[in-house]
Amino acid sequence: QVQLVESGGGLVQAGGSLRLSCAASGSFFSIHAMGWYRQAPGKQRDLVAAITSGGRTNYADSVKGRFTISRDNAKNTVYLHMNSLKPEDTAVYYCNAQFITVQDGISRDLEVWGQGTLVTVPS
Numbered sequence: 001q002v003q004l005v006e007s008g009g010g011l012v013q014a015g016g017s018l019r020l021s022c023a024a025s026g027s028f029f030s031i032h033a034m035g036w037y038r039q040a041p042g043k044q045r046d047l048v049a050a051i052t053s054g055g056r057t058n059y060a061d062s063v064k065g066r067f068t069i070s071r072d073n074a075k076n077t078v079y080l081h082m083n084s085l086k087p088e089d090t091a092v093y094y095c096n097a098q099f100i101t102v103q104d105g106i107s108r109d110l111e112v113w114g115q116g117t118l119v120t121v122p123s
Contacts, residue, residue, distance in 0.1 A: 003024070029107070066082065
C-alpha cells in the first residue's frame with residue numbers, strides 16, 4: 001500500500017520558519033508530481049506549491065518568495081521550506097503525490113494524500 005507520511009508542523013511565531021517533510025513509502029513504479037496543499041478552518045483546501053519529477057515548481061501567489069518546495073527523488077521525499085510565516089498561513093498542510101503503479105503489467109495512476117500536519121502562526 002502506498003502512503004505519505006508528513007512531519008514538521010507546529011507552532012511558530014510570525015516571521016519565523018518551519019520545514020515540512022513528506023516521505024512516500026510502499027510499492028510503486030515512480031512518482032510524478034508531489035505537492036503541498038493547505039486548509040484553514042472553514043475554507044477549502046488550496047494548492048500551496050507543487051513540484052514535478054523534473055524539478056518544475058508552481059506556487060500559490062500568497063506564498064511566492066516566502067516558501068520553497070523541493071524534493072529528494074532518491075528518498076521519495078518532498079519538503080516545504082516556509083519562511084516569513086504569517087498568521088494567515090495557519091492551516092492544516094497536506095502532502096499530495098501522483099504515483100505510477102504497475103500491477104499485472106498494467107500501468108495505473110494513483111493519487112495519494114497524507115494525513116495532514118497542523119501549522120499555527122499566532123497573531
